[in-house]
Amino acid sequence: MPSVDTHDAETRIGTLAQLEQAEAGCTRCPLYKHATQVVPGEGRRRARLMLVGEQPGDKEDIAGRPFVGPAGRLLDAALAEAGIPRASVFLTNAVKHFKFEPRGKRRLHKRPNAGEIEQCRWWLEQERRLVAPAVLVALGATAVRTLLGRPLTISALRGRARETEDGTTLIVTVHPSYLLRIRDADSRAREHEGFIADLRRAWQLAGE
Ligand code: URA
Numbered sequence: 001m002p003s004v005d006t007h008d009a010e011t012r013i014g015t016l017a018q019l020e021q022a023e024a025g026c027t028r029c030p031l032y033k034h035a036t037q038v039v040p041g042e043g044r045r046r047a048r049l050m051l052v053g054e055q056p057g058d059k060e061d062i063a064g065r066p067f068v069g070p071a072g073r074l075l076d077a078a079l080a081e082a083g084i085p086r087a088s089v090f091l092t093n094a095v096k097h098f099k100f101e102p103r104g105k106r107r108l109h110k111r112p113n114a115g116e117i118e119q120c121r122w123w124l125e126q127e128r129r130l131v132a133p134a135v136l137v138a139l140g141a142t143a144v145r146t147l148l149g150r151p152l153t154i155s156a157l158r159g160r161a162r163e164t165e166d167g168t169t170l171i172v173t174v175h176p177s178y179l180l181r182i183r184d185a186d187s188r189a190r191e192h193e194g195f196i197a198d199l200r201r202a203w204q205l206a207g208e
Helices: 007-012 016-024 058-063 070-081 114-131 141-148 176-181 185-205
Strands: 049-053 090-093 100-103 106-109 135-139 169-173
Touching: 007 016, 016 114, 049 114, 049 141, 058 070, 058 106, 070 176, 070 185, 090 114, 114 141, 135 141, 135 185, 141 169, 169 185, 176 185
Parallel strands: 049 090, 049 135, 135 169
Antiparallel strands: 100 106
């Protein structure tokens, strides 16, 4: 049974600090059992731009902060290139606990499934309620799934702004980990340019 999903809980959570505290006790899905800790969203309370990734990775799980590993470094550089200060946005994930498969001493990332994404959406909704961003950026397929409520391909959604059910502007782009995996230099450069363009568009739409 989800431990926190009542109207009461929602009305008790009035600040990001309270939300973090509540998230720390999350048992809505089994992922909390093996993760080191929950990784809450991070950033300005009234950020006009919210970026949504998939789930914390190994480094994020240890640090308790989103986007501090290799994908986070790429994202930081991309934000800087797009002229967006990291401190002025709100960075979060569709799923707040690290899902992995142990392989010797390593922990290999595993994609969250539909049930885990669904259970964790409640927390994302609380972040959205408190931050109330003008624009959301979905970084990759898991973020698209949670923000649009169904699985859709990135390529079909890219290139123009859309709206979520509550009318928030949504920009869909690739996940930074995808860019890290591209081997061919030309393709990587092309995809990188597209990623920066998507971030710039989101920033402009946010009126920043
Ligand atoms: N990938 C994500 O989607 N989120 C993080 O926080 C780190 C890596």
